[in-house]
Amino acid sequence: MSERWYKEAVIYCIEVDSFQDSNGDGCGDLKGLTSRLDYLARLGVTCLWLNPIHPSPQRDDGYDVSDYYGVDPRLGDLGDFVELATQARGRGIRILLDLVVNHTSDEHPWFRSARSDPASPYRDWYVWSTAEPSDRRQGMVFPGEQTETWTFDDVAGQWYFHRFYDFQPDLNWSTPAVRTEIKKVMEFWLRLGASGFRIDAAPFVLEQISPGVDPGPLDFSILDDWRQDVQWSSGEAVLLCEANVSADDLPKYCRAVAGGPNDRAHMLFAFGLNAKLWLALAREDAEPLVEAIGALPRLPAMSQWATFLRNHDELDLSKLTDEQRGDVMAAFAPKADMRIYNRGIRRRLASMMKGERRRIELAYSLQFTMPGTPVLRYGEEIGMGEDLALPGRESIRTPMQWDASRGAGFSTASPTDFVRPVLSRGPYAAKRVNVRAQRRDRDSLLRWFEELVRVLRECPEVGVGEPSVLDVPLPRSVLAHRFEAPEGSVLLLHNLADVPVRIDLSAIDVGRHPYEVFADSDYGALQKDRSQVQLNGWGYRWIRLRRGD
Ligand code: BGC
Numbered sequence: 001m002s003e004r005w006y007k008e009a010v011i012y013c014i015e016v017d018s019f020q021d022s023n024g025d026g027c028g029d030l031k032g033l034t035s036r037l038d039y040l041a042r043l044g045v046t047c048l049w050l051n052p053i054h055p056s057p058q059r060d061d062g063y064d065v066s067d068y069y070g071v072d073p074r075l076g077d078l079g080d081f082v083e084l085a086t087q088a089r090g091r092g093i094r095i096l097l098d099l100v101v102n103h104t105s106d107e108h109p110w111f112r113s114a115r116s117d118p119a120s121p122y123r124d125w126y127v128w129s130t131a132e133p134s135d136r137r138q139g140m141v142f143p144g145e146q147t148e149t150w151t152f153d154d155v156a157g158q159w160y161f162h163r164f165y166d167f168q169p170d171l172n173w174s175t176p177a178v179r180t181e182i183k184k185v186m187e188f189w190l191r192l193g194a195s196g197f198r199i200d201a202a203p204f205v206l207e208q209i210s211p212g213v214d215p216g217p218l219d220f221s222i223l224d225d226w227r228q229d230v231q232w233s234s235g236e237a238v239l240l241c242e243a244n245v246s247a248d249d250l251p252k253y254c255r256a257v258a259g260g261p262n263d264r265a266h267m268l269f270a271f272g273l274n275a276k277l278w279l280a281l282a283r284e285d286a287e288p289l290v291e292a293i294g295a296l297p298r299l300p301a302m303s304q305w306a307t308f309l310r311n312h313d314e315l316d317l318s319k320l321t322d323e324q325r326g327d328v329m330a331a332f333a334p335k336a337d338m339r340i341y342n343r344g345i346r347r348r349l350a351s352m353m354k355g356e357r358r359r360i361e362l363a364y365s366l367q368f369t370m371p372g373t374p375v376l377r378y379g380e381e382i383g384m385g386e387d388l389a390l391p392g393r394e395s396i397r398t399p400m401q402w403d404a405s406r407g408a409g410f411s412t413a414s415p416t417d418f419v420r421p422v423l424s425r426g427p428y429a430a431k432r433v434n435v436r437a438q439r440r441d442r443d444s445l446l447r448w449f450e451e452l453v454r455v456l457r458e459c460p461e462v463g464v465g466e467p468s469v470l471d472v473p474l475p476r477s478v479l480a481h482r483f484e485a486p487e488g489s490v491l492l493l494h495n496l497a498d499v500p501v502r503i504d505l506s507a508i509d510v511g512r513h514p515y516e517v518f519a520d521s522d523y524g525a526l527q528k529d530r531s532q533v534q535l536n537g538w539g540y541r542w543i544r545l546r547r548g549d
Contacts, residue, residue, distance in 0.1 A: 005046070005094070006196075006238045006266055007304045007464050010453050011375040012045035013312060015061070016053055016075050017419045018399045019378060021411035027419045028399070028410065030071070030080035034087050039435070041091040043381060043446075044453030048088065049096040049198055049240075051312055053081070057107050059167050061312075061397065063098075063200065064105035068185040074419075078192065085193025094195035096240060101182050102201040103168035111169050115156040127161035127172045133211035139163065143341055145392065150211065159211070163204045173205060173222055183229050190230065196238035197230075199265065202253065203243050220252060223264040238266040240306055244316060247272055247297050254303040263300055270296070270305040270372055275319050275328075277309065277370070281363060282331035284497035286479035288324075289366075290469050293481065296371060304464075305372030309363060310380060313393055314344030337388050346395045348428075350383035350445075355427055357383075358538040361448060361520060362494060365540040366479070368456055369492045371467045381449040382438050385428025387421065398423050403436040455518040455542065461485035462492070462542075470508060475501045478535065487548040490517075498537035505530040511545040518542040 020032030030053070040048070052062030055070045062072065071077050085095050104111055114122040129150060136150040141164050150159045151166045161170045171178050186197065199205070206218035223239075230237040241253045250272075254265045276292035296305070317325045325343070332338075332352040333345040340346045353359040360383060368374045379400055386395040399422045402409025408422040408430035415422060422430050438444035456462060465485030474480055477497035483490050491510065495501055506529050514526055519541040523534055526543070535541065 004266075004302065004304075005236060006240075006373060008457070008460055009047045009094075009373050010045045010456070011047045011049050011096070011306065011373060012040060012043070012378060013049045013051065013375060014378045015051045015312060015397050017062075017072075018397055018410075020400065020402070021413065024412040025074075026411050026413035026415075026417035027074045029074065030076035030084050034080070034084045037084075037087055037091055037093065040093060043450055044457065045376070046092060047094045047096060047195070049375065050098065052098045052100055057105055057167070059105070060165055061393075063100050064103075064107075064165070064168050065100050066105040066108045068101075068182075069188060082192050089193070094236075095193065096196050096198055096238070097189055097194045098200055099182075099186065099197035100200040101171060101185070102204045103162060103164060103170045106167045106169055115153050115160075118156075121177075124175050125172055125178050126169050127209050128156065129159040129161070129211035131159075131211070133159060133161075135212055145341075161209050161211075163201070163207075170204070170209065173219065174208060179222070179225065183225070186226065186230060187233050190234045190237055195234070195236055196240065196266070198240045198242060199226075200242055202241040202265075203245050218252075220264065223253065227264050239264070240267040240269070241265040242269055244269070244271040244319070246319075247295055251297045251299060254299055263302055266302065267304050267306045267373065268299070269311075269375075270307050270370070271316065272296075272319055273305070273370060273372075274308055274315075275317055277363075277366060278315065278317070278328050278332070279320060279324050280479070280496055281359075281366075282328045285476050286474070286494070286496055287476065289479050293371065293467055293469055305370075306375050307367050307370045307372040307463075308375040308377070309367050310349050310377050310396070311375070312377065312397065314340045314346050316344045318343040340392060346388070346393055347386045348377075348384055348396050349380060350433075351385040351428060355383070356538075357445065358520060358536075359498075360445065362496070362538040362540055364449070364452065365518075365520075365542075366494050368452055369462055369481070369483075369494075369542070371483075372463055374456075374463070376449075381446055382433055382435055383428070383445045384433055385423060385426065387423050390420065394420060401430040401434040403434050404431040408434065409436065452518070459483075459488075459490050459517060459542065459544065461488050462490050465489075470505075472505065472507050474503055477501065478503055480505075482545070485548070488544065489546040491543040491545050493533070493535055493539075493541045493543070495535040495537060495539045500537050500539070501535050502532045503535060505533050510543070514543050514545050516541055517544050 017028045019028040020036050021028050022031035054065045055067040055072050056062045056064050110122045113120040114126050133150045136148050139149045140146040152159050162168050208216040243253050273292050276288040279288040387398050399410035438446035461483040465483035470480040479494045520539045
């Protein structure tokens with residue numbers, strides 16, 4: 001099957017400053033990342049999503065940009081970016097950049113100018129209020145770390161709006177010059193070799209803010225424009241929206257408007273599915289997933305979900321009920337310091353699964369067989385853990401663990417000079433969990449991930465074809481679903497509990513020669529009448545039913 005590239009991609013999310021240092025200063029950089037492209041190619045990833053790489057005071061890990069046209073000098077320069085993009089392309093790997101344009105850093109020259117002079121051409125690039133807004137203490141995204149959304153600026157003598165931290169003033173998207181400028185920014189990076197953007201905080205970019213009143217309807221014309229602009233400058237460029245909104249609102253982020261312009265975003269993160277996946281894992285019950293797959297809004301043919309289990313932020317459970325969230329917390333974040341913002345978990349997957357290899361495989365097999373394109377966070381492929389001694393979301397942003405040395409092969413600098421400390425204690429420490437050791441071990445998690453990605457590539461209908469959940473009686477813990485496409489059909493079985501089961505698939509048409517392409521262990525051939533199909537505790541089986549050829 002030759003679909004649009006992003007539909008058959010495996011996306012790998014990288015924090016460049018934590019991945020590989022090339023110059024021994026303790027900070028990962030673009031040259032370091034370039035030197036690891038062969039590793040990534042072997043893993044089978046086809047697209048890198050880089051967390052922000054621009055100059056920034058780094059008060060929100062680069063999500064506070066102070067120059068959209070540059071590269072953070074800690075990471076290298078524009079030439080290094082072009083070299084990375086070129087080398088990646090040579091290995092069939094594309095690059096997506098984070099487009100963080102809901103807000104800038106308060107140190108961005110635009111904001112400096114705006115605040116210092118009411119007559120500045122940049123004044124109305126931001127959102128101001130002369131009087132104290134009555135809703136000043138509402139709508140915070142980071143409760144506990146943020147106390148207001150409007151802050152009085154002594155220099156400007158006015159209040160400015162910030163959906164996120166107070167050092168991230170929101171850009172005013174109703175100002176035409178802002179739109180024109182960001183269009184230039186996008187064009188700039190596409191020309192330098194990027195293949196698209198992850199749109200940070202998309203719903204907040206589109207909201208229209210005035211002091212003291214509820215935000216007006218979202219302005220989707222911004223997305224319409226972006227889609228047209230990127231399409232015009234590069235036929236392959238994609239927009240991937242971060243929009244953690246209700247299922248009803250999601251399709252608007254990519255839907256073509258009747259009689260109007262082209263589609264909007266190409267891809268949307270499947271936040272709802274993510275939360276339900278975790279609920280299903282916690283309860284060892286397939287029901288939340290059956291429901292979530294059934295409830296996934298239909299997207300236009302050219303659009304696609306981006307699935308994930310862990311990303312660079314907290315695992316956000318805000319869309320679950322209190323009881324559901326309580327169950328996920330109890331199972332995977334039993335201690336208070338594992339939780340954050342009253343809604344999420346600041347841990348990596350392997351440690352949430354208590355290092356239980358079979359359960360880690362089950363979780364990722366599930367993710368990689370959900371409708372959509374899988375997104376994998378760096379280090380998950382070797383089962384890295386978190387460092388809860390670090391503040392907030394930093395806990396899951398520790399340096400990549402390449403080998404067992406003190407610096408984990410991340411950097412030759414003294415570890416005390418590292419951008420973040422290497423995980424050096426406990427079961428997930430670099431000396432126990434690292435690429436070099438797993439590379440040598442045929443049974444390692446890393447080798448398993450390589451196989452997972454390879455098999456996924458051989459089953460192009462998985463994630464892309466028409467999904468359906470089998471309508472047969474099954475144990476509560478079992479999810480049985482399939483994908484149909486002109487090219488073929490694959491049946492997926494997953495057991496969310498650690499208790500072996502036998503399931504009856506005799507009522508299912510499995511075609512004439514079904515055969516297993518991937519499984520947690522060797523189950524042998526499917527018996528003829530398929531009334532006693534086995535599945536180990538936390539087991540999974542991918543069974544090819546049909547090929548279109
Ligand atoms: C990003 C966060 C960031 C925030 C502010 C989010 O949606 O994923 O990491 O802190 O936007 O830019």
